[in-house]
Amino acid sequence: MNAKSLSAGDFIDARCTRCRVITNHTIIAMVGDTVAKVKCNTCDGAHKYHPPKAPAKPRATASGSSTSAASTKRSQSAAAKKLSADLEEWVTFSRDADPTLAKAYDMNSGYKAGDLLDHSVFGIGIIKAIFKPNKMEVLFQDGKKLLRCKL
């Protein structure tokens, strides 16, 4: 016999469509062995049952990027704003980076991938890649930008 056999009135963890987090719910309707409807014990909202684990979304990967970013997947606290992968990366490096080491941006200077850049408009960024003959991709808080540089 299954240890777990759910029925209406039982408590279950589910994703609340209103709270947008995993909260404790009370089952209000079952269809066979499947939980159909639940009521959130936090906001009292009744809605379809959404399992606590959100379905994995295909993540857009940066084209041509071979960096295996150590994907530190934390349990999604839904209260936290969803960060884009780029912003997450920026936050990670800027936390460890020493801004005093950043080189002021000058389109007539040469740079290399991994250098910190201090841009008058975009702020601190990290150089992700250099493209011949005179472009570089820099990750700023706003996202990736292509900037001119000298090789």
Ligand SMILES: [Zn+2]
């Ligand atoms: Zn709720």
